[in-house]
Amino acid sequence: MLPLLLLLLLLLLLQEANAIFSKYDLTIKGDGSLSIESIYHGIVAKDNLVITASNVSIKATKKGLDVNDYLVFDNSNININSETDAIHVENEDEELGYIYFDNSCVSITTKEDGISA
Secondary structure, X not given: OHHHHHHHHHHHHHHOOOOEEEOOOEEEEOOOEEEEEEOXXXXXXXXXXXXXXXXXEEEEOXXXXXXXXXXXXXXXXXXXXXXXXXXXXXXXXXXXXXXXXXXXXXXXXXXXXXXXX
């Protein structure tokens, strides 16, 4: 019985684990590819997230991208498969909470909002 309880506790702890978490600004840049599979959110940025000149694929059981300040896609290809909001950007400050697309392709598969900003 004890191993089962430990397994359940471990699964509960893992549910709160995001694949990538940044308390500050986060930039993803490069010619290669980044593939993320997460049992929670794919990428969480408490400030801003900039994805430039990159190929990013995210599969998450919660939000694909969860950003507080703003999100920028620049010359990138993004594929998001999520169970809740694929892209969520929100901030109480009226100057923030936006998404900017420049020469980028974003493909979304989700059961809830594709983009929530």
